[in-house]
Amino acid sequence: MPPAAAGTARSRAKSQMPGFLRDLVDKGTARGQKAAARSYSDTQLQVQLANPNLSGRLTRAVRREAARRAANAPTTADTVNQTAAAVQTEVVNQTGPVNQIESEIHSETASHAEATHTADPLNTATREQLSRRSSVLPDGLRERLDRVTARKQTEKAAKLSDLVLDIHLDNPGLMSGRGLRAAQREAARRELVRAQRMPDAHEAFGVQEASGVRALLPQGAIVDVDTGELDKAHLRQTVDAFIQALPPIPADIAARHPTAARLHDKLVASLRGIGTVAADDTRLRPDEVGLAIRDGFAKASRTATTLARYLDRDRVAGSGDRRDAMSYFLIAGLMTELKRTHLSAASTAVMDRYAEREAANLERVAPGISHGVSGTNVATSTDGSLTYSHSVGSATLSASGGRTMFTDDDRDIDFWNSYSIAVKGGIGGKIKKWAASITGQAAVSGGDVYLEHNDLRRLIKLISNHDANHSWITSAGPKTRKLVHGWENFRAVVSRFLGRNYVQSPGRPYFAADKKLEKGYNNTKTALLAMTLDEHLGAARPGAAFTDIVDAAYPAIGDTLRRRVGGDEPLPPATRRDVPFSAAYPDSIAAYRLMTLGAEGDLGNQTRGGTPLEAGGTFGLIGKADLMQFFLESANAPHQLMDPAYHKDFKSTLDIHRQLDALAIDPPPAELHLYATMRRSLGGADGLESLSDADRNLYGDAASIPAQFHEAIAHPSPEQLERAASQASRLEAMYLNFVEDGAQMLARPDKFMPSAARAQLKSARAEAFARLNEEVWGGAIPRRRRRRIRKSSWPAAMPR
Numbered sequence: 001m002p003p004a005a006a007g008t009a010r011s012r013a014k015s016q017m018p019g020f021l022r023d024l025v026d027k028g029t030a031r032g033q034k035a036a037a038r039s040y041s042d043t044q045l046q047v048q049l050a051n052p053n054l055s056g057r058l059t060r061a062v063r064r065e066a067a068r069r070a071a072n073a074p075t076t077a078d079t080v081n082q083t084a085a086a087v088q089t090e091v092v093n094q095t096g097p098v099n100q101i102e103s104e105i106h107s108e109t110a111s112h113a114e115a116t117h118t119a120d121p122l123n124t125a126t127r128e129q130l131s132r133r134s135s136v137l138p139d140g141l142r143e144r145l146d147r148v149t150a151r152k153q154t155e156k157a158a159k160l161s162d163l164v165l166d167i168h169l170d171n172p173g174l175m176s177g178r179g180l181r182a183a184q185r186e187a188a189r190r191e192l193v194r195a196q197r198m199p200d201a202h203e204a205f206g207v208q209e210a211s212g213v214r215a216l217l218p219q220g221a222i223v224d225v226d227t228g229e230l231d232k233a234h235l236r237q238t239v240d241a242f243i244q245a246l247p248p249i250p251a252d253i254a255a256r257h258p259t260a261a262r263l264h265d266k267l268v269a270s271l272r273g274i275g276t277v278a279a280d281d282t283r284l285r286p287d288e289v290g291l292a293i294r295d296g297f298a299k300a301s302r303t304a305t306t307l308a309r310y311l312d313r314d315r316v317a318g319s320g321d322r323r324d325a326m327s328y329f330l331i332a333g334l335m336t337e338l339k340r341t342h343l344s345a346a347s348t349a350v351m352d353r354y355a356e357r358e359a360a361n362l363e364r365v366a367p368g369i370s371h372g373v374s375g376t377n378v379a380t381s382t383d384g385s386l387t388y389s390h391s392v393g394s395a396t397l398s399a400s401g402g403r404t405m406f407t408d409d410d411r412d413i414d415f416w417n418s419y420s421i422a423v424k425g426g427i428g429g430k431i432k433k434w435a436a437s438i439t440g441q442a443a444v445s446g447g448d449v450y451l452e453h454n455d456l457r458r459l460i461k462l463i464s465n466h467d468a469n470h471s472w473i474t475s476a477g478p479k480t481r482k483l484v485h486g487w488e489n490f491r492a493v494v495s496r497f498l499g500r501n502y503v504q505s506p507g508r509p510y511f512a513a514d515k516k517l518e519k520g521y522n523n524t525k526t527a528l529l530a531m532t533l534d535e536h537l538g539a540a541r542p543g544a545a546f547t548d549i550v551d552a553a554y555p556a557i558g559d560t561l562r563r564r565v566g567g568d569e570p571l572p573p574a575t576r577r578d579v580p581f582s583a584a585y586p587d588s589i590a591a592y593r594l595m596t597l598g599a600e601g602d603l604g605n606q607t608r609g610g611t612p613l614e615a616g617g618t619f620g621l622i623g624k625a626d627l628m629q630f631f632l633e634s635a636n637a638p639h640q641l642m643d644p645a646y647h648k649d650f651k652s653t654l655d656i657h658r659q660l661d662a663l664a665i666d667p668p669p670a671e672l673h674l675y676a677t678m679r680r681s682l683g684g685a686d687g688l689e690s691l692s693d694a695d696r697n698l699y700g701d702a703a704s705i706p707a708q709f710h711e712a713i714a715h716p717s718p719e720q721l722e723r724a725a726s727q728a729s730r731l732e733a734m735y736l737n738f739v740e741d742g743a744q745m746l747a748r749p750d751k752f753m754p755s756a757a758r759a760q761l762k763s764a765r766a767e768a769f770a771r772l773n774e775e776v777w778g779g780a781i782p783r784r785r786r787r788r789i790r791k792s793s794w795p796a797a798m799p800r
Contacts, residue, residue: 026060033061042069111219146181153182159265162190216241217544218552220621223345225560225572230290230345232278238553239275241544244267247327247537257316263307270300287353290346294339297480301335301752302330323536329754330533334546336752337519337526341554343476343511344520350509354464355457358505362405362456365502370456374413378502379404408452414458418447440599447592468513476511520734523554524747525761532757558740565732650699657706673778681727683708734775744768 026034040048048054048062146154156179157165168175175183218237223230226260246268254261274296279287284292308328311317317325362369366376382402404416426439449466453459473484488506495503530546551559557572564571640646644653648761660675668676688702688710699705699713712720745768749758773779 018394022060026057030057030061033058034064037065038063040065045069084417142181143185146178150178150182153179153475154185155762157182157186158269159259159262160186161265161268165190183258200656216244217548220552221555222553223341225555225557228345228348230278230286230293232280234553235278235293236275239271239278239551241553242546243271245544245549246331247324250324252599253311253316253324257310260307260310260316263303263310267300267303268653270296270303274300285349285353287346287349290342290349291476291478291481294342294346294476297335297339297342298477301332301339303336304332308332326754327533327536329499330529330536330757333752333754333757334526334533334550336530337523337529340516340520341523341526342520344517347509347512347517350511351461351464352509354505354509355460357507358460359456361502364628369405369407369413372413372454374407374409374411377404377406379406379500380500395423395425395426398422400425412452412454413456415451415459415463418446418644419448420445434527438599438601441596442598443596445594446598450592464509467508469515471510471513473510474513476516476518481511518746522743522747523550523556524743525749525753526550526554527556528761528764530758532754532760534584551684556740556743558736558743561739562736565736624786651704654699654709656707658704662705667780668778670777670780674776677778678727678731679708682724683711688714738772738776741768741772745772 014417027673033055037045037048040062045062045066048058049066054062114181153176160168160183165183165187168179169187216237218241220231220234220597246264249260249264274293277284277292277296282289305328308325308331311328312322312325360369362378365375366378368421369376369378379402381400383398385396385398387394391397399419399421401419402417404418405413406416407413420443421442422443422445424439424441424443426437450608451459451462451466454579473480487505488508492503492506527547527550530550533546561571563569577621589703642653642656644650646655660672661679663669664672664679688705691699691702691713695713699709744761744764747761747765749761753761773781
C-alpha cells in the first residue's frame with residue numbers, strides 16, 4: 001500500500017465521525033498537530049506518513065499537509081523558461097528593445113528559476129481552479145457570501161503591496177479559502193487598473209520626461225471651469241499619478257519598523273479608494289460622489305499625518321534630519337487642501353439636491369408656492385416660557401422664534417426669520433383700605449435678514465447658506481454629517497408625531513458656509529505645497545512632479561484667464577455662480593428690531609356698608625422703538641451700473657459719474673484711486689461750446705455732463721476710441737494681476753501647513769498686498785487696515 005493510502009486508512013480508522021465533520025472538529029482541537037506537520041520537511045513528512053504509531057489528530061494533520069504540498073507542486077523548468085521568455089517578449093513588444101541591464105535581469109531571473117525549481121507563476125486559470133477547490137458553492141453565491149464573512153480577509157488583501165500579494169498568490173496553500181479568494185479578487189482588480197492605464201499611455205496621459213524617469217500626468221482638469229462638473233477619468237488619472245509620485249519608505253526603516261510600510265500601504269489604499277469612488281459605473285448620486293471624494297482625501301491626509309509623526313519619532317528617525325517625515329507632513333497638507341477643493345466643488349450638487357427636496361416638501365404643504373401663487377404661505381414657530389410666582393407678585397420670561405415663507409402680489413417668494421424675548425412681572429397688595437398693583441413688561445422682538453426671490457429653489461439656497469453661516473457645527477466629516485442629519489431625521493419624526501404639518505427637510509447642507517467653501521476655490525496653498533514638496537524631494541524620485549500634477553488637474557484661475565484672454569476665448573463664469581454668497585446680502589441677525597418698555601398700574605377701594613360707592617384709578621405707560629431695514633439680494637457690479645446699456649439712458653449713466661466725480665476729489669480716497677486715474681486718462685478739453693437740441697435731449701444740459709466726456713461729445717474722432725482701447729488693455733492686464741495677487745492675499749496659513757510653508761505664504765501675501773496697494777489703491781492703504789477693507793473692496797466673484 002502506498003504511504004498516502006496507508007495514511008488515509010489509518011486516519012479513517014482513528015475516527016468514527018464523517019470526514020467533513022471530522023475536519024471541522026480538527027480545526028479547533030488539532031492546532032498543535034497542524035503546526036507540527038507544517039514544520040516537517042518533505043523527507044520528514046514522508047517518514048511520518050509511514051509511521052504507524054501516530055495519534056489520530058497527528059495522522060490526519062500529516063495527511064492534509066501532504067495533500068496540500070502535492071497540490072502545490074512546482075512547475076517544470078521548461079515551463080518556467082517559457083514563461084520568462086514570454087514575459088520578456090511582451091515587454092519588448094510594448095516598450096521597445098530593452099537595454100542591456102534589463103536583458104541581464106531577465107536572464108538572471110530565468111536561470112535562477114531553472115536552478116532552484118521554485119518559481120511557480122500561477123496563471124489565472126490555475127488560481128481560479130484553486131479558488132473553486134476551496135469552496136463547493138457557485139462562484140456568484142460564494143462572492144456574495146464572502147462580502148459578509150470575509151471582510152477581514154478583503155481588508156487585509158487591499159492593504160498588501162503588489163509584491164506581497166504576488167507572493168501570497170504563489171503560495172495558495174498557506175492561506176484559507178476566504179483569504180485566497182480575497183487575494184485573487186484584489187489581484188484581479190489591480191490588474192484591471194493596470195489594463196486601463198497601460199495601453200496607449202501616451203494618448204491617455206501627458207507624458208513627461210524628467211531625469212530619465214517616465215512620469216504620467218492627468219490629461220486635463222478635474223473640475224470643469226465652465227460647468228463645474230467633475231471629470232471622473234481625470235480624477236482617476238490624478239490619483240494614479242499621486243500614487244506613483246509618493247516617496248517610498250527607506251529600506252532600512254521598512255526593515256526595522258514594518259509599521260511605516262503598513263501606513264504607506266494604507267495611504268496608497270486610501271488614494272486608490274478615491275479612484276474606486278470615481279468609477280464610471282458608480283451608483284452614487286453626484287452630491288454623494290463629491291462628498292465621498294472629499295472624505296477620501298481627508299482619510300489620506302490623516303494617514304499621511306500619522307505616517308509623518310511615526311517617521312518623526314526618535315526611535316525611528318534616530319539622529320537624522322527627518323526628511324522623510326517632512327515629506328509626508330507636506331503630503332498631508334496637500335491632501336487637506338484637495339479635501340477642501342472637492343468640498344467646494346461638491347457644494348453645487350449638494351445645494352441642488354437639497355433645494356429640489358425642500359421645494360417638493362414646501363409644494364406638498366403649500367401648493368403653488370413654487371410658482372409664486374399669491375396667498376400661499378408656510379409658517380412655523382417655537383416658543384417657551386418660565387413663570388415664577390409669590391404671594392405678592394409674579395414674573396414671566398418667554399421666548400419664541402419663527403420662520404415664515406410666503407408669496408406676495410408680484411409672484412415673489414419672501415422669507416422672514418423672526419424672534420422675540422419678553423420679561424413681564426407685577427406686584428400687588430393692600431395699602432390701608434386700598435388695593436394696589438403694578439405690572440411692568442420689557443420685550444424685544446425682531447427679525448433676521450428679509451430675503452425675496454422669484455425662484456423658490458434659489459431662495460432655498462440663500463436660506464441654507466445663511467443658516468450655514470450661523471451654524472455652531474462646522475465640520476463636514478462623514479461622522480459629523482451622519483450625526484447632524486440623524487438628529488434632523490429624529491426631530492422631523494417627533495414633530496410629525498406631535499401634529500406639525502411642515503418640517504424642514506432633513507439633510508440640509510449645514511457645512512456650506514462661506515468661510516469653509518471659499519478655501520476650496522482658492523488653490524494658492526495647493527500650488528505652494530506642491531512646489532515646496534518638489535523642492536524638498538529633489539529630482540531623484542519616482543513619478544511626476546507634484547507641481548506638474550497639480551497644474552494639470554487643478555489649474556489656477558489666473559492661468560486659465562490668461563490663456564483665454566490670449567486666445568480670444570470667452571471667460572469662464574464667475575466662481576460659485578450657483579452657490580449663494582453672503583457678500584450679496586448683509587449677514588445680520590438683527591435686521592429688524594422692535595423694543596417695547598411699559599408699565600401699568602391699578603388702585604381701587606370699595607366702601608363698606610350698604611352703599612355701593614367706589615373709588616379707583618388706572619394708569620399706563622408704554623414706549624416703543626423700532627428699526628426696520630430691507631436689503632437687496634445682490635447688486636450689479638459697478639462697471640455694469642456705469643454702462644449706458646444698463647440704464648438705456650445716457651442721463652442716468654452720467655448722473656452716476658457725477659456722483660463719483662464729487663467723491664473723487666483731490667486727493668481721491670483709496671477706493672476711488674483707480675477711477676480717478678482712468679478719468680484723468682480719458683479726459684479732454686473742458687467745456688462744451690454749444691450743444692444741439694439732439695445732444696441736449698440725449699445727454700442733458702452742459703452743466704450735467706462730466707468733464708471727461710466733453711471732448712468725446714463735442715469732437716468725436718477715432719483717436720479717442722484708440723485711447724480708450726489702450727486704457728482698456730491696461731485694465732485687462734491689471735485685472736489679471738488682481739486675480740492672481742488677490743488669490744495670494746486671501747490665502748490664510750493654518751495649522752495643516754508646515755512652518756516653512758507658512759513663512760513662504762506669509763511673504764507671498766505681503767508682496768501681493770504691496771502690488772495691489774500700489775496698482776489699485778495708489779499706496780494709500782497701510783497694511784494695518786488690510787482686514788478692514790477685506791469685505792468692502794473685494795468683488796463678489798472673487799473667492800474670499
